[in-house]
Amino acid sequence: MLPALRRDPLRAFMDAAVRFGDVAFFKIGSRRGYLITNPSDIRHVLQDNARNYQKSPLYQKLRTSLGDGLLTSEGAFWLRQRRIAQPAFHRQRIEALAGVMTDAAAETAVRWETLATQGHPVEIGNEMMRLTRTVVLRALLGGDLGPYAATIDAAWATINQQIAESFWSFGIADKLPTPKKRRFHAAREVLHGAVDHLIQERRRKSSGNADLLSMLIEARDEETGESMNDLQIRVEVTTFLLAGQETTALALTWLWYLLSQHEQPQRRLAEELDNVLRGRPPAFADLANLPYTRMVIDETMRLYPPAWGFSRQAMADDRLGGYELPRGWLAFVIPYVLHRLPAYWENAEQFEPERFSSDRSADRSKFVYIPFGAGPRQCIGNHFAMIEMQLVVATLAQRFSLRLVPGHRVEPHAMITLRPRFGMPMYIERRP
Numbered sequence: 001m002l003p004a005l006r007r008d009p010l011r012a013f014m015d016a017a018v019r020f021g022d023v024a025f026f027k028i029g030s031r032r033g034y035l036i037t038n039p040s041d042i043r044h045v046l047q048d049n050a051r052n053y054q055k056s057p058l059y060q061k062l063r064t065s066l067g068d069g070l071l072t073s074e075g076a077f078w079l080r081q082r083r084i085a086q087p088a089f090h091r092q093r094i095e096a097l098a099g100v101m102t103d104a105a106a107e108t109a110v111r112w113e114t115l116a117t118q119g120h121p122v123e124i125g126n127e128m129m130r131l132t133r134t135v136v137l138r139a140l141l142g143g144d145l146g147p148y149a150a151t152i153d154a155a156w157a158t159i160n161q162q163i164a165e166s167f168w169s170f171g172i173a174d175k176l177p178t179p180k181k182r183r184f185h186a187a188r189e190v191l192h193g194a195v196d197h198l199i200q201e202r203r204r205k206s207s208g209n210a211d212l213l214s215m216l217i218e219a220r221d222e223e224t225g226e227s228m229n230d231l232q233i234r235v236e237v238t239t240f241l242l243a244g245q246e247t248t249a250l251a252l253t254w255l256w257y258l259l260s261q262h263e264q265p266q267r268r269l270a271e272e273l274d275n276v277l278r279g280r281p282p283a284f285a286d287l288a289n290l291p292y293t294r295m296v297i298d299e300t301m302r303l304y305p306p307a308w309g310f311s312r313q314a315m316a317d318d319r320l321g322g323y324e325l326p327r328g329w330l331a332f333v334i335p336y337v338l339h340r341l342p343a344y345w346e347n348a349e350q351f352e353p354e355r356f357s358s359d360r361s362a363d364r365s366k367f368v369y370i371p372f373g374a375g376p377r378q379c380i381g382n383h384f385a386m387i388e389m390q391l392v393v394a395t396l397a398q399r400f401s402l403r404l405v406p407g408h409r410v411e412p413h414a415m416i417t418l419r420p421r422f423g424m425p426m427y428i429e430r431r432p
Helices: 002-007 009-020 039-048 057-066 075-089 091-096 098-118 124-141 152-166 179-204 212-218 230-261 263-277 284-289 291-303 382-399
Strands: 023-028 031-036 053-055 310-314 318-320 323-325 330-333 400-404 412-414 418-420 425-430
Touching: 002 009, 009 023, 009 031, 009 412, 031 039, 039 318, 039 330, 057 152, 057 230, 075 091, 075 212, 075 230, 091 098, 091 382, 098 124, 098 382, 098 400, 098 425, 124 152, 124 212, 124 230, 124 382, 152 179, 152 230, 179 212, 179 230, 212 230, 230 263, 230 291, 230 382, 230 400, 230 418, 230 425, 263 284, 263 291, 263 382, 284 291, 284 382, 291 382, 382 400
Parallel strands: 031 330
Antiparallel strands: 023 031, 053 310, 310 330, 318 323, 400 425, 412 418
């Protein structure tokens, strides 16, 4: 399967699931594993027997770029880092940050007023990346990137592409000093410089806020009393900066694309926002009265989950779907595939936000819809991201509709995250 995965992992996994059912055996180079799509098996790996499964060796490529932090670490060290970061994501604290999210969206709306009058297509992925980075910096890290603000997006795109292209490579090519590798190392230096700038500025002048960066700087080990050094803080800040902006920005990018292709959902969303908000900025209290807005977001992440797939390695022998899974083998969980299987979704390829209404969702296993993962390793920022996306959509969809450049080819590209392969150029138009 290695050549097929390197060509198109989305198609390779989808074809295997359709052809072979709940458990499909994969041989990838020297590695062996199962693609699992039965919700009971997924629950077993991610929740019920999660202690037996660790991040697979494939994550070593991510660890090389980001370091050994909350996203890539395991065991007691992961649990310690999770406990340090958890208070920054308590629901009450996130609710208090709703104003920061709405303000950032409002600033984007002001920018879009100008762009709408110019009549030129805009790369919406870049717009969403700028917006979500602003939210992460203000809400979680309490700072700015200074001289690195203009270069960090390009640096991360280079890192993302290099890791994605080498993800299914197990040979000597990873170690050759090619021009791509030199660009990768240069981009990583930009990323490290940007994060070091954030940390140094915070140490120089405390914000006085109980944000994530303050918690990381002030954290002490319960046993030794030692604090994190700057290298470990850098690892965690890098993780949250990239994960916090990248995945949310991509979900929003795919959302604007889907709305541009489906007139009825776009109209229903606009009507809900008009009826509830009547032109004013949204607040956290409004979200309970915007159910269709939430459905549009949920359906977008069903079709285009930014975290499109992941794998776990068995630490001891186990059984999945009635088959022996030897120690060291992998269990592949691919949300992109799971979210599109006709066994669990009627009209699986269609964009139908109403499928997430309360009555149609009541009997659905939560392990067939996992855009944020599941179990103990579920994304720590899932509530933060959902509230942010609802407020961003409510702010911008009130005032604008977006139209894809005619003839532009849209195709998902499975890198570390699920990106539009050819970008997402769109016209920004004011709503009547």
